[in-house]
Amino acid sequence: MAKRQLHKLSAREAQTLTKPGRHSDGGGLYLAIETGAHGRRQWIFLYRVRGTSKRREIGLGPAKGSGKDGLSPTEARHKAADFRKALAEGQDPVAKRRAEALGSLTFGQFADSHLSAIKAGFKGRNTLADWKRDLEVRCKPIRAKKPSEISTADVLAVIAPIWVTINRTARETRSRIERVLDAAETEGLRAGKNPAAWKTLKLLLAKRKRSKRHHRAAPYKDVPAIVRALQVKHAVADTAVNLAAEFVILTAVRTSEARFMRVRELNLADRLWTVPADRMKTEDDPEGQDFEVPLCERAIAILKALIPKGAAPDAYVFAGQWSKDHKKPLGMNAVLHALKAVYPAMTTHGCRSSFRDWAGDETGFEREIAEMALAHKVGGETELAYRRGSALKKRRQLMEAWGRYVLRGSNVIALPAAEDRGRLSASM
Structure with missing residues (x-):
């Protein structure tokens, strides 16, 4: 048997x-x-x-x-x-x-669990508090629902009332709901199109009326003198902030893009800096994408003078005044204060305006090239894809011309050689 x-x-x-x-x-x-x-x-x-x-x-x-x-x-x-x-x-x-x-989990329960899982990766001091505010307070109407039950109408009920009045909070809340629902889909708690996706909601939300903000800027004819003043101040007070202000002027980037620059983003051999997509996100382009910044000779010299020899890839290039190990970036308003110290009417965003006015008035470069140098979107995605290679070459020519203009007639204060200061070698 x-x-x-x-x-x-x-x-x-x-x-x-x-x-x-x-x-x-x-x-x-x-x-x-x-x-x-x-x-x-x-x-x-x-x-x-x-x-x-x-x-x-x-x-x-x-x-x-x-x-x-x-x-x-x-x-x-x-x-x-x-x-x-x-x-x-x-x-x-x-x-x-x-x-x-x-x-059996509700959106609120899953959101709280997801937040606990990802909070270790937050960098901002207030990021966790902002997430908790949005997921616990703003999302209160949908917290009791299961992730699979949440519809576009539910998300709109959270977002629409604050879309015009406190738009930034509304955009952040929408983005966080979308991320939680994406995670819920990965866990098998829902399926199908994400009801918080911007591609869907932007068709249903009121179009905001934007008031144009005019940033105080110096006439581009004053920029060379501003740069010379920054160089003199750097010679007296050897800190990163005056060089950071000069670098922002030379590259026409946003201050936040420069402040959080890390060593790994630089390719000094190709004279190129790649700003990661997450720092390029703007209200007009919430997705963001990597942006390549061609560097002129003076910008390269500044970088070589500032980066410590053997710096870790994650080290900040423009370190805070007391951050000798380059683990903390310059303060949020440090560059602005440096600019105002030599030209009170100047703002950091105004540096970009000065560059744009100069490019339009004094050069023969196409308007599109000047706009692309400022990381502004020009044309459709197909057009940009086809022009990416030549645009970088032309943008390099434009930025080198800007560098020559900014330093014209200036006895540029020489920066100590990298090896003399225990800094990076030119082979970095």
Whole structure:
């Protein structure tokens, strides 16, 4: 008579066995007993993932004899039978159990869990508080819903009332809802188009009326004198801030893009700086994309003078005044104060305006090239894709011409050679 493959353990054995190890009851069901005087006894189910050699284990619960709530052999066998049925239908029992457990989660519960998982990567001092405000306060109307139940109308109910009055908060809240729902989809809690996706919502939200802000800027004819004044101040007070202000003028970038520049972003051999997409995000371009900044000779000299020899790839180039190890960037308003110290009517964004006026008035470069040098979008995506190569070459010519203009008639204060200051060599 063939040996029985199921129900190998008798009721008495299941209750009295004390030998440590796994005792098979057949069909993947085991009574597992731990070592020790009071070794824990529990039922487990073992199976092999279909199509692989990987084995998985599921705990079913304590066995009778381990406490009043333990499972009897019959109860454990019923659970094992359910798992065998799921396997026969092509389902993974572990994934099924996890999905069932997660399926009862509300948006609020999942959002809180997701926030706990990602908060370690936040850099800003107030980022966690901002996320909690948006997910707990702004999203209160949808917190009780399951992620699969949230519709575009639900997201609009959160976003629309504040879209015009406090637009920045509305945009950040929308983005965070989208991210949580994307994570929920990865966990199998929802499927289909994300109801918080900007591509969908932008068609349903009121178009904001933007008031034009005019940033105070110096006439471009005054810029060479401003740069000379910054160089003189640097010679007297050898700090990064005056060189940072000069660098911002030479490259016409936004101050935040320069402040958070890290060593890994630079390719000095190709005289190129690649600003990562996350620092290029603007209201007009919330997605952002990497932006290549061609560097003139003076900009390269500034970088070589500032970056410590052997600096880590994550080190900030323009370090804060007290950050000798380059682990903290310049303060938010440091460059602005440096500019105002030599030209009170100047602002950091005004440096870009001065550059744009000069490019339009004094050069023959196409308008599109000047706009692209400022990282402004020009034309459609197809046009930009075809012109990317030549645009970089022309932008390099434009920025080198700007560098010559800025330094014209100036006895540029020489920066100490990198090796003389224990700095990076030219081969960096």
